[in-house]
Amino acid sequence: MSTDDESFHPLGEEWEDELETMLDDTEYDSDLGMEMAQDAMRVTKGELSEAEFHERYHEDVMEEFGEDERPTKEAYEAAQEEAKGTVSNMLNAFDGDDGETRRETMKKMGVGAAAVGVGAFGAASNGPEQSVTAAEEGHGPRQETTEESDTQWGMTIDLERCDGCLSCMTACSEENDLDQGVNWMYVMAWEDENHHGQEGSEYDVYTDFNMGSDFNMLVRPCQHCTDAPCEKVCPTTARHTRDKDGLVLTDYDVCIGCRYCQVACPYGVNYFQWDEPDVAYEDIDGLEDPDNPDQITHAEYEHGERWVDSRAPRGTMSKCTMCPSMQDGKQGEDKVGTSACESACPPGAIQFGNVKDERSDPSQHREHPVKSRAIVHLTNSTDSTKTAPSADQINSALSEGDDLQTAIDQIEGLTVDILAIMKSIEMVSEGTEPGDEENNSILSAEQDILSAVEAFQQYVDLETEEAYSELGLGDGSEQQAHFRLEQYTGDPSSFQLLEDVGTNPNVTYLGQEPGPEAQQVEGPTKYEDVGLLDERQEYLDEGTVGRIDGVSL
């Protein structure tokens, strides 16, 4: 492009001429088109606001086309707030916004079409959005047709925090009215050649964090796989993935009881209802006042409801559901994003939530295991001897001019150790705030700790060399803080069960992965001691007609 080129279009005069010829071929006013295109270029350069552009041409456009699909001033301003920059960026900002379909967005962004070039003007009879769509194709972030939910319920389970108390199993049984031996949630201790229970354990020393556990644990709910083999093999579609949140569920009204899902599941999470369930349908109870069991047993779908929750009726397959009645808000808003087992777990080893949301508990626990472990441990009052004080506690206990040791002594339960961990959390924290859609307990607990540290620092400066050394934080770098946390919680590896089978499970584990030859051993709590039946066959054998004791294939 030469400097004396007077064209307004960046591609030069020749291009403009070509476009003008194209405009001449249409039934519309070429001069108006060229004029608009010229000003549209000014809009892109920021010389002219889009609102001004719109006002300048609104009447002409109405006269020429009889309609003007470009945005009103208000819509424009709303869009402007969403995103600043090129048309493409603005469209991207709208993309995925649930409130508006992409097409609507396009219509509103008609002004952008003009800015792209006069080509859009020639196609105006089809509405200006068409050419923008064309321009977007290929490098757009996502096609309209691949609508994927941004919710996927799942878990991160900390096996080193699990103490095998089986509370989750009993809570699950009660929540879902399960028969004896139907252990949707199953907790086991295991050993293999590299991981013995008693001697040679990773923890030779008792710490408050590891609770001196001698057991390698495995917590096995349904993995709610993204590529669930059970769903693939189902001859009826009874076993399905709920679109809106990725839960893998069984429609008890459709299941024919062929048990192929149980056959195909590599984890063994399915339990068939071989006889009439112990709890009658009318007695299923999950709400405070369930006048209708449907409320608990039926989950919400795009089109109506399906019977997928709680214990299965006779002759159909059941397994862990991840509590859809809770996720649907039927048990109250505060239970959305929680599950019966998670709520029951004393050490907070089970973290349930939307694994696609980086702010959720499972994501935080998976991505920042060290920090999250420390947070859970310091704020989980039910099963921890160490508790972080709240900002209020600090404010009421401390006064100006306290030195570090005095301050610590003045707050009940606070130790140098706890304060050091709190400070370390603050140092490594990115300050991400919890979302408001679901229960982001780790991030809200983190916020509590951050404000407690902030409160503390109003009275005592923790960022001095002296304080750092007293808290064992070395030079006070983030790395040192991380190291301090690791000392406290360990740095667990993470894994998913049977990753090589290709099921893409939505449960992630922190801790030791059982090897291929791992075998279940007796755990710290016996199943029968908490009213559970481990080997269901013992019960099923009672119903077998003509059973010969002790004979097996």
Next chain:
Amino acid sequence: MSTKTPSEEDILRPINTLTKKYFILYGVAALGLVAFLVAWAYQLQQGLIVTGLGDWGSGGGSTWGLYIGAFIWWVGVAHGGIILSAAVRLLNMDRYMPVARLAEMTTIGGLSAAGFYILVHMGRPDRMVTSVIGHYHITVNNSPLVWDVTVITAYFVLSATYLGLTLRYDISRLRDDLPDMFEPVYKILTLGYTEAEDKVIDRMVWWLAAAVIIMAPLLLHGGVIPWLFALLPAMPGWTGAIQGPMFLSIALMSAISGIMIISYAFRRAYDWDHIITDDIFRGLLLWLGFFTLLFLWFQLQTIINGVFLGPTNKAVAIEAKIAHPIYQVAMTMIFGTLVYIFLQGIRPALFSKRRALIASVIVLTGTLTEKILFVVEGFLHPTFDIYANTPGTYFPSAIEWLSLVGTTGLVALLFLNLSKLVPVVELHAIEHLRGDHEHGEEATEPEVEA
């Protein structure tokens, strides 16, 4: 071997006689079936808890058992039967023409028993239509169980058409000697028959036979049925490409044995020494030996692949398999039969019909045992075998055992009924044996084959 000349009268004998033995046999078969129907009703009332089945995994049971094992065994008998009959037609193995229709009827019987097992096995059989057919357009894309039902249905249609078409020739010619009682049935069977269609039917049947032979290994017992198991990645006892050929060899072994037993019974009951000759038994026995050899070869492949540096899960599953006493017994029985078959091939004096019958019974028992064990073993040694209660326990309940009696009764009843309705030996076969068949000149094939 016999000096008697085969006649129309011979093949009409089952239809036009009614003996005390027949009634006794009918009574026993009906009793077997009814006994199981009663047991099934009890199962429907109580739930599947009356079986010995359970949940694999923490539950310590076996999800599938005798019902599915017997299901694939009956499907195998059925598929082998129709393959045999198709081979007779396609390859002009005229020597076996007298048992071709028995093979086709075995297919119908086997498929009926297998279909019945599908219902018996389910927790909610009442939903078969709404749940399975209602979602067919979706599930047929994924579920091997739906492929299975699809292909079995296709084969049922194929086999029934095959049988129906070949019956037209016989019934129209023998009509005068058939009982008037069944007149409406014959009318329907021979609807619009003219002699001009014989040639067309011949060609149609040939094409049907070709379809059976081509589809059997690719889709049916070499495909869809083994895929039910072989495609599941986390059950090393099942996984693997060998299952296709393995299943097909078992199907053919079972079918040949089944047909030998049924042929033996008919020959004995109706003095058909000159129709179902010793020569047919000798030939069938050699074919049985051939497929038994293939079966043992595939077993060997499976075992060596698992125990010699196999991956952990596979090694565990295979080592458990070969250590299982029932597996050892079944394989010994089958291997022993193979030895006998080879010996009598070398020294024909060792052959007798009774021994052939015993060989057949042994092979059928062996394959049924292998099938049930195969199904259960998948659950005993899964890849994820961390559970203390895995391997679990399973032994079929009285009701499950009774299902074998019931389905055998069902198939026996089918033969007993059909033998009173239509000739179980083709008219073509008689014509061929007499040498007055139009394709008579083709009967010059070698006497001993395989």
